[in-house]
Amino acid sequence: MSDIQDEKLEAMLRSRRAESASPDLAARIILKAQGIPQIRTTSPWQWLRQLFAEYHLPKPAYVLASALILGLVIGFSTATDTTPTDNASSINIQGFLYPDEGPL
Amino acid sequence: MAAANWPDKDDHELLALIQDGSHHAFAELVKRHTARFYGLAYRYVQSKETAEDIVQDAFLRLWENPGKWQPDRSSKFTTWFYRIVVNLCLDWQKKKRPVELDDEISLTDDRDAMDAVLIRTQEQRILEKEIGALPERQRMALNLCFDEGLSNQEAAEVMGVNLKALQSLIMRAKATLKERMKAYL
Numbered sequence: 001m002s003d004i005q006d007e008k009l010e011a012m013l014r015s016r017r018a019e020s021a022s023p024d025l026a027a028r029i030i031l032k033a034q035g036i037p038q039i040r041t042t043s044p045w046q047w048l049r050q051l052f053a054e055y056h057l058p059k060p061a062y063v064l065a066s067a068l069i070l071g072l073v074i075g076f077s078t079a080t081d082t083t084p085t086d087n088a089s090s091i092n093i094q095g096f097l098y099p100d101e102g103p104l
Numbered sequence: 105m106a107a108a109n110w111p112d113k114d115d116h117e118l119l120a121l122i123q124d125g126s127h128h129a130f131a132e133l134v135k136r137h138t139a140r141f142y143g144l145a146y147r148y149v150q151s152k153e154t155a156e157d158i159v160q161d162a163f164l165r166l167w168e169n170p171g172k173w174q175p176d177r178s179s180k181f182t183t184w185f186y187r188i189v190v191n192l193c194l195d196w197q198k199k200k201r202p203v204e205l206d207d208e209i210s211l212t213d214d215r216d217a218m219d220a221v222l223i224r225t226q227e228q229r230i231l232e233k234e235i236g237a238l239p240e241r242q243r244m245a246l247n248l249c250f251d252e253g254l255s256n257q258e259a260a261e262v263m264g265v266n267l268k269a270l271q272s273l274i275m276r277a278k279a280t281l282k283e284r285m286k287a288y289l
Binding site: 004008013014018019021022029032033037038039040 | 125127130131134135138139142143146147152155156159160163164167168169170171227228231232246250251278281282285288289
């Protein structure tokens, strides 16, 4: 009984009819779009490609620019802290500046 | 480009041209898919004018901002666009007051007095009302699977749920309809 009900319900669901759209619906959409300007959104990658396409740089320029960027990245990532932070180094400096007086 | 070439282009080619600002490509895409998406919207909103507005809005959004379509992220244009139409239908539903069943529709089985056509018309009317009273996600799942003929997997993709969740939505919708349509089954 339940299976028959299921089948009948499914048949009813599949036989649903929709009122037809206006025949000119597509034409109206197309016409309306003609008065609407498009929004141009570009991803950073697209922007970069456009930039490269605009400026026809020779290949060595790309190599040079890449080497420069790579150098900067390596330089910043391996930079060491050289600023004196402890008292010992300041004492040494004072000793160097005033050898007769000793550290204050 | 010759007009005869447009129907030969697939959706992805047309979309690439639309992204370059081609009105011809947009026109071809609209002609190709308007009826299909109108059908989905109509079954959800049950109003010709509203369904037409929703489809128009969806296509104009695509035209206005074609960069939203990312071919590498979305496998199929229709699946992606179904999602846009579904979301617009859900937005419409949120703005609208809840559906109420008409009191004048009787659920009594008075078949002797009615001919087959009238019975069928009444059944369909009641079915539409009952579907309209279902929770929105259950209704959308039914529409996608039964009316649009999408596979469960495609419908799940459109609705942004997994397959099991979609099957559960359909099962609950059918159980509710079976209960409410008892007199006609």
